[in-house]
Amino acid sequence: MAAESGHRSLFGEILDWMLAPLLVIWPISVALTWLVAQGIANKPYDRELGEMARTLGLQVATEPAPADLARRGRSRYALAPEAAALLRADEADTVYYQVLGLRGELLSGDRHLPVPEAEPPVVPWELHFRDDEINNESVRVAFLWVAPEGMAGGERRMLVQVAETLGKRSRLTNEIIKGVILPQFVILPLAVLLVWLALARGIAPLNDLQRRIRSRDSSDLSPIDEQRIPDEVAPLVQAINDLLERLDQSIRAQKHFLADAAHQLKTPLAGLRTQAELAQREIDEGRSSPAELRRSLKHIALSSQRAAHMVNQLLAMARAEDQQHAARRSEVNLAVLAIETVRDFVPRAMEKRLDLGYEGPEASQASLRISGHPLLIRELIRNLVDNALLYTPAGGTVTVRVVEDPFGQVCVLQVEDSGPGIAEAEREQVFQPFYRALGTNVDGSGLGLAIVREIVQQHDAEIAVDDTRARRQVEVDGAGPGARFTVRFAAHPLATSAH
Incomplete structure (x- = not known):
């Protein structure tokens, strides 16, 4: 099992490196889509909310005299019944409004609507937006400062705010996300399939090269054809061809060396055999003398010495060529x-x-x-x-x-x-x-x-x-x-x- 786990698939590794970024990018894409969808959903509703705040501000700025309001049966800066009904007409969300006086006192509207925490520079009739909460419910608030008609100028202004819950915005955001994300569930598997097919087609030349090498005879050390391989694999094939060439030269040198060694050993071994046969013949014929036997033994000793020296030299040559030994x-x-x-x-x-x-x-x-x-x-x-x-x-x-x-x-x-x-x-x-x-x-x-x-x-x-x-x-x-x-x-x- 350890040997098998040590092998790595080039196909699998490339596939992993191509799919892993997709799996990482996809959640990022979902998050970015949600942010973009939220921005798209806010724009039309912010525009509508801003118009409501501006309309309320115009009403506050043009509020009639107190005597006229008394004849109409309502307090100063209170919305007209038809305007209040318009604010409450939205069935999907709750709309709040608030009018604060020059000293910050509540003049009309919802008391629980918070005021801006960090006031921006007070510019009359400049519209601002913020996100806030009312009764633990998230709301979108449009607010502006108003200078009522007929009042002396100065830095003090009245604050007009209109707030709206986020129901319609959330639904629009979800619809946009569904329209963008759902097609990706189809596109992503299709992209994986196309990547797999492209890799399989791209690695096909490697499989062909593998089959060509496996089908070779063990004695075939000829170079691999470099015309039918991809450019990316060419350096590897060139290195293999260089190795095959060096291996071929080494094998030829070894064969030549063995042939020469056999030829060199043949001479002393033949001398040994000749001298032994000659001494044996003379002994069999009864013509051997101590001097002749001594001469034959001397030749045998000399031939055996030459053969031993040759063997020792061959062993020394093998030791010298042993890379690990050296x-x-x-x-x-x-x-x-x-x-x-x-x-x-x-x-x-x-x-x-x-x-x-x-x-x-x-x-x-x-x-x-x-x-x-x-x-x-x-x-x-x-x-x-x-x-x-x-x-x-x-x-x-x-x-x-x-x-x-x-x-x-x-x-x-x-x-x-x-x-x-x-x-x-x-x-x-x-x-x-x-x-x-x-x-x-x-x-x-x-x-x-x-x-x-x-x-x-x-x-x-x-x-x-x-x-x-x-x-x-x-x-x-x-x-x-x-x-x-x-x-x-x-x-x-x-x-x-x-x-």
């Missing part, structure tokens, strides 16, 4: 490895009458350290020294040298010999597996320098090949120019590593 790095004292390697090869150098020596700081005096895999770096030094001993004639010299950068940035390893050297045209080819320089009859595996280059690459180092001696001097004294292999490692001072 990634396990630690701090390495290059001088220690160089000195130990020279000591290991001293008996072989004495057997060939070669002068093998070391130049550089002592193990305890080395001030620089490199970061690497000790086993691989030791293998690198061994292969360089082994190669130098193979190609240096008797009486020659082989020198292993460690040079420390005074600025503490680089640690250099050099292995030089007094052999025939390497021509400039072959200095790159000698690092190829199973390649041997022309004109030499050295019995080697052809893998030593290939292993060296692989280890150098694993440690992000640099390797260079040049002559030990100048070619003009070689022409004078007739000795070989020799070969010098120089490997440069990035290093850091010992004091830095200690912290």
Whole structure:
């Protein structure tokens, strides 16, 4: 179950990212629609309410004298019966009115209608609106200040207010919301369906690409056709094609390497078989002597030694190419490895009458350290020294040298010999597996320098090949120019590593 939950559907993720905003925007749309509908519903009713307040204000401003009002049987500033009936004629809502005198006293209307809390600047006949409550019921209030006719001017004005409950407004608001929101219940599922269909059609090329890749044979590493894929997927397909190309090259190189390894192993194994069959035949015929048996056993031992050396080199090559093995790095004292390697090869150098020596700081005096895999770096030094001993004639010299950068940035390893050297045209080819320089009859595996280059690459180092001696001097004294292999490692001072 954990493995299944780890997979993510691209189709589902895109669908989620497209539908999630819709689900978030829809409630916002409903809220905005309600606000807009409320504003639309208020406008006509505010206009009507304002006209009622203005009409009442005109009546208050033109109120006749008290004697005339007495003859008509009503008090000053009280609405005419027909005007009061007009205010109460609305069956859907309750309408309230109020007239306050110059000192704020109630002159006419409903006592419970509140006055404005924060009075705006008093401008005669300027109409204002506010939302308020009467008896815990929400109302919309239109109010204005009136200057009655025949009174002395001044800052004091009479307040006229008309209030109305919100029944009609709420019904109109709800009708507008229903007219806008209800169609969305049809449009939203339709939009989801269209999005799903569009995504299914858009991802179809990916499904086709998946089928084409799955239908391939395991040995088919040819590039994927980039003409039939969307532009958005082209970089991914190009990366896959690049990987296929590198994989194809790696497999071809491995096949070539295995073929060469089989060919190289065939010679010592054939020698083993031949010498064994020859010794067996001589024993069967009764013609074997201790000297002849000793010679056959010597050839068998030599052939088995060559085969063992070839197998060891193949194993070293595999270790050098193992990325995980090379990634396990630690701090390495290059001088220690160089000195130990020279000591290991001293008996072989004495057997060939070669002068093998070391130049550089002592193990305890080395001030620089490199970061690497000790086993691989030791293998690198061994292969360089082994190669130098193979190609240096008797009486020659082989020198292993460690040079420390005074600025503490680089640690250099050099292995030089007094052999025939390497021509400039072959200095790159000698690092190829199973390649041997022309004109030499050295019995080697052809893998030593290939292993060296692989280890150098694993440690992000640099390797260079040049002559030990100048070619003009070689022409004078007739000795070989020799070969010098120089490997440069990035290093850091010992004091830095200690912290």
